[in-house]
Amino acid sequence: MNQHLIIAPILIPFVAGALMLLYDDRQRVVKFWISLSSILAQLFIAIQLVIRAKTGAETGGEGITFYLLGNWEAPMGIVLVLDRLSAMMLVLTAFLATVSLIYARAGWHRQGTYFYSLFQFLLVGLNGAFLTGDLFNLFVFFEVLLAASYGLLLHGSGQVRVRAGFHYIAINLTASLLFLIGVSLIYGVTGTLNMAHLANMISQVAPADRPLLHAAFAILGVAFLVKAGSWPLSFWLPSTYMAAAAPIGAMFAIMTKVGIYAILRLSLLMFGTTGGPSAGFGASVLIALGMATMIFGLLGILAAQNIGRIAANTVLISSGSLLIVIGFALLGGGEAMLAGALYYMIGSTLATGALFLLVEPMERKDGGIAALLALTADAYGMDAQPVEDDSVTEGPRIGYGLPLLAGGFIVAVLFLAGLPPLPGFIGKVAMIQGLIAVTGIWGAIAWGSIALLLLSGLAALIGLVRIGIQTFWTNEENPSQLMALEIAPVLALAAALCMMTVKAEATLRYTAGTAVALHETSAYAYGVFAARPAVTNTSAKTDGQP
Amino acid sequence: MELILSGAIGVLAASGIWLILRPRSFQVIVGLCLLSYAVNLFIFSMGRLTPGAPPIMPKGGFVDPTLYADPVPQALVLTAIVISFATTALFLVVLIGLRGLTGTDHVNGKEKSEA
Numbered sequence: 001m002n003q004h005l006i007i008a009p010i011l012i013p014f015v016a017g018a019l020m021l022l023y024d025d026r027q028r029v030v031k032f033w034i035s036l037s038s039i040l041a042q043l044f045i046a047i048q049l050v051i052r053a054k055t056g057a058e059t060g061g062e063g064i065t066f067y068l069l070g071n072w073e074a075p076m077g078i079v080l081v082l083d084r085l086s087a088m089m090l091v092l093t094a095f096l097a098t099v100s101l102i103y104a105r106a107g108w109h110r111q112g113t114y115f116y117s118l119f120q121f122l123l124v125g126l127n128g129a130f131l132t133g134d135l136f137n138l139f140v141f142f143e144v145l146l147a148a149s150y151g152l153l154l155h156g157s158g159q160v161r162v163r164a165g166f167h168y169i170a171i172n173l174t175a176s177l178l179f180l181i182g183v184s185l186i187y188g189v190t191g192t193l194n195m196a197h198l199a200n201m202i203s204q205v206a207p208a209d210r211p212l213l214h215a216a217f218a219i220l221g222v223a224f225l226v227k228a229g230s231w232p233l234s235f236w237l238p239s240t241y242m243a244a245a246a247p248i249g250a251m252f253a254i255m256t257k258v259g260i261y262a263i264l265r266l267s268l269l270m271f272g273t274t275g276g277p278s279a280g281f282g283a284s285v286l287i288a289l290g291m292a293t294m295i296f297g298l299l300g301i302l303a304a305q306n307i308g309r310i311a312a313n314t315v316l317i318s319s320g321s322l323l324i325v326i327g328f329a330l331l332g333g334g335e336a337m338l339a340g341a342l343y344y345m346i347g348s349t350l351a352t353g354a355l356f357l358l359v360e361p362m363e364r365k366d367g368g369i370a371a372l373l374a375l376t377a378d379a380y381g382m383d384a385q386p387v388e389d390d391s392v393t394e395g396p397r398i399g400y401g402l403p404l405l406a407g408g409f410i411v412a413v414l415f416l417a418g419l420p421p422l423p424g425f426i427g428k429v430a431m432i433q434g435l436i437a438v439t440g441i442w443g444a445i446a447w448g449s450i451a452l453l454l455l456s457g458l459a460a461l462i463g464l465v466r467i468g469i470q471t472f473w474t475n476e477e478n479p480s481q482l483m484a485l486e487i488a489p490v491l492a493l494a495a496a497l498c499m500m501t502v503k504a505e506a507t508l509r510y511t512a513g514t515a516v517a518l519h520e521t522s523a524y525a526y527g528v529f530a531a532r533p534a535v536t537n538t539s540a541k542t543d544g545q546p
Numbered sequence: 547m548e549l550i551l552s553g554a555i556g557v558l559a560a561s562g563i564w565l566i567l568r569p570r571s572f573q574v575i576v577g578l579c580l581l582s583y584a585v586n587l588f589i590f591s592m593g594r595l596t597p598g599a600p601p602i603m604p605k606g607g608f609v610d611p612t613l614y615a616d617p618v619p620q621a622l623v624l625t626a627i628v629i630s631f632a633t634t635a636l637f638l639v640v641l642i643g644l645r646g647l648t649g650t651d652h653v654n655g656k657e658k659s660e661a
Contacts, residue, residue: 136622136625140625140629143629143633146633147632147633147636150633150636150640151636154640154643157643158647159647159648159655162640162643162644162647162648162655163644163647163648163654163655165640166571166640166641166644166653166655167653169633169636169637169640170566170574170578170637170653173578173630173633173634173637174566174578174581176629176630176633177578177581177582177585177630180585180588180589180626181585181588183622184585184588184589184592184619184622185592187592187593187618187619187622188592188593193618
C-alpha cells in the first residue's frame with residue numbers, strides 16, 4: 001500500500017476529472033465537491049510524501065523513493081521518483097489548487113464548460129511532471145498539462161482570451177517540437193531516456209558525441225525556458241496571464257515553475273560536479289538569460305498601468321532570479337544559496353498566485369457597478385456584506401471586505417518587494433549571501449545580480465504601491481462588494497506566507513536539505529538501479545492494488 | 547537513404563518554419579503540421595536506419611541486437627504523432643474561434659493597417 005502512494009497524485013485527479021465528464025455540466029455543486037475532495041486528498045498525500053522524503057524512505061536511501069511503473073527494472077521501464085524537491089512542489093501545487101478552486105466557486109466556474117475536469121487534468125500534468133524520472137514521460141506530462149491549460153485559458157471565451165490563447169498555443173506547440181528534438185537527440189547519443197541513467201552516463205560520453213549531446217540539452221533547455229518565461233522567449237507571457245481568468249492565472253503562476261523545476265533538476269543532475277567534461281554546461285547562459293529576464297520584468301512592472309500586467313511581470317522576475325541562482329549553483333555556488341532560492345520559489349509562487357486572485361476584485365470597480373452586480377447576482381448568494389444604506393453619510397465608504405483585501409494585498413507586496421519580516425526578505429538575504437561569496441571572474445556578475453535582485457524588489461514596491469493607492473485610497477461612490485469566497489483564498493495565501501516567516505527555520509532546513517540532495521546526485525543516479533520490481537504478479541494481486 | 551531522409555527532414559522543417567512565421571493563421575497551422583512531420587521523421591532516424599529489420603525481438607536466449615531495429619524511437623514517434631495530432635486539432639478549433647470573433651485570419655486578430 002505504502003509504496004503505491006507515489007502514484008496517487010497522478011491517479012486521483014485523473015479519475016476525478018474523468019468522473020466529472022460523466023456529469024452534466026449544470027451539476028456544478030456535485031462537480032465542485034468532487035474536485036475539492038480530490039484536491040484535498042492530493043494535499044494530504046503530498047504532505048505525507050514530504051514527511052516520507054524528509055525522514056528517508058524504504059528504498060533508494062537518502063529520502064529518495066523510486067516507483068517502478070509497469071514493474072520493469074530501472075533503465076527499461078519508466079520510473080517515478082519522489083525526492084525532497086518533487087515532494088515540495090507537490091504540496092505547493094496542491095495548496096495553490098485548493099485556494100484557486102475555492103476562489104473559482106465564486107462564479108468563475110460558470111463561465112464555460114468542463115472547468116472542473118480541465119482543472120483536474122491540469123493537476124495530472126503538473127503532478128506527473130514533478131514526479132517522473134523519465135525524459136519522454138516528462139514530455140507526455142508536459143503535453144497533458146499544456147492541453148489542459150489551453151482549455152483553461154480559453155475558459156470564459158471572449159476575443160481577448162482567444163487571441164492570447166492563439167499565441168500561447170502556437171508558441172507552446174513549437175516549444176513542444178523543440179522538446180521532442182532534444183529528447184530524441186539525447187536518445188540517439190546515449191541510448192537512454194531515464195534521467196538517473198543519463199546522469200551516470202554523462203561523464204563517459206565519447207568526446208566526438210559530446211557536442212551533439214550538449215546541443216541536445218540546449219534545445220531541450222530552450223523548450224523549458226519558454227515555459228519558464230525566460231527573456232527572449234517570454235513575450236507571450238504577460239498578455240496570456242492577463243487574459244486568463246483569475247483563478248486560472250493563479251494556477252498559471254506555478255506553470256512557469258514547472259519549467260524552472262525541469263531546468264533545476266536536469267542541469268544539476270547532468271551538469272553538476274559529476275558531469276565530467278560537461279560540468280557547468282549552460283551555467284553562463286542561464287545567468288545571462290536570468291539577468292535579462294529580471295531587467296525585462298523590472299521595466300515591465302514600472303511601465304505597467306494595471307495590476308494584471310504587474311502580476312505577470314512579477315512572475316518574470318521570480319523566474320529570472322531563480323535562473324540566475326541555478327546558473328551560479330551549476331558553477332559551484334554552494335548549497336545555502338540554492339536553499340534560499342527554493343525558499344524564495346515557494347513564497348513567490350504563493351505571492352504571485354495571491355496577486356492574480358486580487359486582480360479581479362481590485363479592478364472590479366473600474367468596470368462599474370453594473371458588472372459587479374452581474375457577477376454578485378451570479379454568485380450563489382454570498383454577497384459578503386450589503387452596502388450601507390443610502391446617501392446619509394458622505395465621504396469615503398469602504399465595503400466590509402476591502403480592508404481584508406488590502407491586508408492580503410499588503411502581504412503580497414511586502415513579499416515581492418523583499419521587505420522584512422516576510423519570507424521574500426529571508427529568501428533574498430540567503431540568495432544574496434550566496435552571491436556575495438562568489439569570487440573570481442564571476443564575482444562582478446554576481447554583484448550585478450545582487451543589484452538586480454534589490455532593484456527588482458524596489459520596482460515591485462513602486463509599481464504595486466502605486467496600484468494599491470489608486471485602488472484602496474480613492475473615494476468611491478460605490479464601494480465594491482466582495483464575496484467571502486473571494487477573500488478567503490487570498491487570506492489563506494497571505495496566511496501561508498506569514499507561516500513561512502514564523503516557521504522560517506523549519507522551512508529553510510527543509511530547503512537546505514533539498515539543496516544538499518540536489519548537489520549529491522549519486523543517491524538519485526544510482527538509487528534507481530537498486531529499486532527492485534515488486535516480487536511476482538500473484539503477490540501483487542493479493543495486495544489488491546492496481 | 548540517409549541523404550534522402552535528411553533532405554526530407556530539412557525541407558519539411560524549413561517549409562514549416564517559413565510558414566510559422568507567416569501572418570495568416572492557416573499558414574501557421576500548416577507550418578506546425580509540416581514541422582511536426584519533420585520532427586517525427588527525426589525521432590525515427592534517431593534509432594538509426596536499419597532497413598528490413600523487425601523491431602520486435604524473440605523471447606529468451608541470446609539475441610543479436612544488430613539484426614533488429616531499435617523499437618524505442620518507434621514507440622516514441624507513435625506517442626508524438628498522437629499528441630501532435632490532438633493538439634493540432636485543438637489549435638484548429640481556436641483558429642476558427644479567432645476567425646469568428648475577430649473577423650480576420652491575421653494571427654494578431656487585426657489587419658496590419660488597423661494596428
